[in-house]
Each structure stands twice: as C-alpha cells, then as structure tokens.
Amino acid sequence: MSKLQYDVAIIGAGMVGAALASLLSRSGFSVALVEAFEPKPFDAAEEVGLRVSAISPGSAAVLEQAGAWKLISQQRHRPYRRMQVEDGVEFDPLLFDAPAYNMERLGTIVENELVQWSLWQVVSSGGLVDLYCPDSLDQIRFAAGKNTVLLQSGKAITASLVVGADGAVSGVRKAIGIRQDHYAYNQSGLVAVVGKQKPNPGVAWQRFMSGGPLAFLPLEDGRSSIVWTRPSLEAERLVALDTGAFIEELDAASSGWLGKVESCGPRAAFPLSMRLSECYASKRTVLMGDAAHVVHPLAGQGVNLGFADAAGLVEALVKVRLAGGDIGSDRVLQSYDRSRRSESEAMAFGMHALRSMFGIDGLSPLRRAGLALVKRSWTIKDMFIQRAVGTGKNAPRLASGATLRDLMQP
Numbered sequence: 001m002s003k004l005q006y007d008v009a010i011i012g013a014g015m016v017g018a019a020l021a022s023l024l025s026r027s028g029f030s031v032a033l034v035e036a037f038e039p040k041p042f043d044a045a046e047e048v049g050l051r052v053s054a055i056s057p058g059s060a061a062v063l064e065q066a067g068a069w070k071l072i073s074q075q076r077h078r079p080y081r082r083m084q085v086e087d088g089v090e091f092d093p094l095l096f097d098a099p100a101y102n103m104e105r106l107g108t109i110v111e112n113e114l115v116q117w118s119l120w121q122v123v124s125s126g127g128l129v130d131l132y133c134p135d136s137l138d139q140i141r142f143a144a145g146k147n148t149v150l151l152q153s154g155k156a157i158t159a160s161l162v163v164g165a166d167g168a169v170s171g172v173r174k175a176i177g178i179r180q181d182h183y184a185y186n187q188s189g190l191v192a193v194v195g196k197q198k199p200n201p202g203v204a205w206q207r208f209m210s211g212g213p214l215a216f217l218p219l220e221d222g223r224s225s226i227v228w229t230r231p232s233l234e235a236e237r238l239v240a241l242d243t244g245a246f247i248e249e250l251d252a253a254s255s256g257w258l259g260k261v262e263s264c265g266p267r268a269a270f271p272l273s274m275r276l277s278e279c280y281a282s283k284r285t286v287l288m289g290d291a292a293h294v295v296h297p298l299a300g301q302g303v304n305l306g307f308a309d310a311a312g313l314v315e316a317l318v319k320v321r322l323a324g325g326d327i328g329s330d331r332v333l334q335s336y337d338r339s340r341r342s343e344s345e346a347m348a349f350g351m352h353a354l355r356s357m358f359g360i361d362g363l364s365p366l367r368r369a370g371l372a373l374v375k376r377s378w379t380i381k382d383m384f385i386q387r388a389v390g391t392g393k394n395a396p397r398l399a400s401g402a403t404l405r406d407l408m409q410p
C-alpha cells in the first residue's frame, strides 16, 4: 500500500472541489483530488445539457483565477444583463438591469458539464494536482498532526487538511460526525431546454406562481433553460406528459413572455431540499459546496456559494502559510466555519423565506405590499443584487477581483 503525503486532500471533484484543487495548487500547496467518476468530455456538437448554472460575476472571477473561465468562455455560454421577477398577477415586473449597477452582466448561464470539464482539464494537466480517479473515500483516520484518508483502492493519503466537497450526501461529513438539518420541500425542479416564438434576449426571467416559481434562463442559441418548481407529484406528472401536452401547460404558465412555446427537449425533475450542516469544520477537516449546505435553487445560488467557500478557504490558507502557521489548526477551521456558515445560512433562510412568501395560494395582499416596497427601495434592491452577483461586502477577495498573486503578497 502506497502512503502519500499532501498539504490538502480533497474528496470530490465536482464543480466546487475541482475549483478548490486548482486554486490551491496554483497557490503552491500540494493537493490530492479524489473523485469517483471521471467527467464526460464536453462536446459542443451535442444538445445543450439539462443542468445549467447561473454563474455570478464573483464566481466567474474565482473561476478565472482557477484557470477555467477562459476555457468556459470559448465554448457556449450566455451572459444575462437583466433579471426580471414577476408574480403572474401584477403586470409591473421587478427589474434588475446590469448598467444600473455599473455592471456589464449580472451573470452567465453555463452548462454544469462544461464548468466541470473545463476545471477537469485544468487540474489534470500541468502536473500540479495528483488525481485519484476513479477512486472513492473509504474512511478517514483522524490524528493530531495529520489525517489519513483511506481509499477504496487501498491507497492511503495523509494530509494536513482534508476537504469534503463530495456533494449533498457527503461521506466526509458522516466521517467527522457533523449533524445536518434536512428540510425536504416536497417540491421538485423540472428542467428542460425550451424554444419560444421570440428568442430570449439575454434575460433571466422568473415568475412566482402558486406551487413554485418558473424560471427561463437564456441560452446562447436564443432558447431558454427552464427550472419549473412544482410540488413533487405534479412535477412527475409534467415529466410524464407527451411533449405537446407539456408545451400547452408551459405555455399557460409563461403566457405573455416571448410568445408561444415552440419546442421542448427531454425533461427531468430533481427533488428540492434545504440542508444545513451544524458546523463546517472539525478535526483537520472542512466541508464545502453541497457537502456543507444545499439551498433552494430559486435564486440560482447553490454552486455560487460553493465557489465562495473555495475562495474563502484559499484566502485563509495562504494567509496562514505566509505566517508560517498550521493550515489544519483549530483557529483556521473556526474562522472558516464562522465566515462561510453565516453567509450560507443567510442565503438559505433568505431563499426559504422567499419561497414561503409565494406559498401554495400565491401572493397575499400583505406579501404583495412587501414586493411593492422592494420595487421602490434602491437600498433593498442593491443589497439583493450584491448578494446575487457574489461581490457583497462579505465576499472573498478572489470574488471581488483580487488575484492569487495579490493574496500571496505578504
């Protein structure tokens, strides 16, 4: 059995774990990255994937430092400059326009497979990251100075810090014994690629209706990727409908927006939940991305929170390394836990409240008055937009334009 030693061992090379591996290796840390499945190469000749993410400008800045944003922007992607939110009753939508916030875009819609493949190309070339793939976590042995990660292949990796970026059902979280609150919404997010009579002009459009919101996110070819939140049984019914019948229902739900629905590809539905870990760090181990927190996708913030976790951890580790400290010390772990947990919990509860505001029966008069207040208040809109674009005052420096080189200046 080989025994290999690293500064950091990361379990999970999804979008978040792979971004972290690249950022850390480019900052001079030795990194092991363990992943169960090698990602499928991205092929632009194939149909647009069902899973897309709204990548915030803050996350794009982080991916730039990870070396992946250039690869992503050479492939299909679609920036959006306007977010339009309406309730399907009022005809005066809530608008957020990039120029009003001195921004060139509010975000970019990218297929998850493209993000993951771009990051994989970065971490698998250049020899800076040691990849263990296909391989899987078996157990972690915790010790005062170093942890040992035992893999299914029989390999043993020792590291000063272990990172669990292994998704919502995290084996790392289980291994450190961190409890998690799980709130199943009994709703599913139905996703599909849809064409309307008029092309999507680069607007992330969302209509809040009874039962859940419907979002149209712009794609490069003028179609939209939809996320339609419905009660789970209802989502199953919608997935099972024939295409014509589904288009009819989608047409009614999105009436008044870009004309009639003209095409719809395959559909899938994902159950939605909120998961919050009671703490994100313990025993020389930290959690990030969906392993630490899962939020309702209605504001498209899940993976953006994960990229901010990665950027925040890199910032903390570079600082400790410069000061000659131990990157797995309790002080580092506690500071990461404090800063990232408060951000994620604020976002999760914000989404939870927004979701409850637009309950099963739609908007009550009181709630409608609240929405009208948001519309008029620049301060509230400003706070919302700062969080949505990932550059608010608590954002990690890498999300606000700092480079890895800036972090490494003593």
Ligand SMILES: Cc1cc2nc3c(=O)[nH]c(=O)nc-3n(C[C@H](O)[C@H](O)[C@H](O)COP(=O)(O)OP(=O)(O)OC[C@H]3O[C@@H](n4cnc5c(N)ncnc54)[C@H](O)[C@@H]3O)c2cc1C
Pocket (backbone or CB within 6 Å): 011, 012, 013, 014, 015, 016, 017, 034, 035, 036, 037, 052, 053, 054, 055, 135, 136, 137, 165, 166, 167, 168, 171, 189, 190, 191, 227, 270, 288, 289, 290, 291, 297, 299, 300, 301, 302, 303, 304, 305, 306
């Ligand atoms: C319908 C829907 C729409 C969404 N839209 C958006 C959006 O617009 N914007 C946004 O920011 N977020 C969005 N999200 C959330 C986003 O998709 C997730 O937050 C994100 O994919 C989580 O990434 P991750 O890297 O943390 O975890 P994952 O993607 O789950 O990656 C975990 C990785 O770990 C690996 N792994 C797991 N266990 C092991 C093990 N034991 N050993 C080795 N490897 C292991 C897995 O193979 C996987 O590659 C959406 C979610 C849903 C359901």
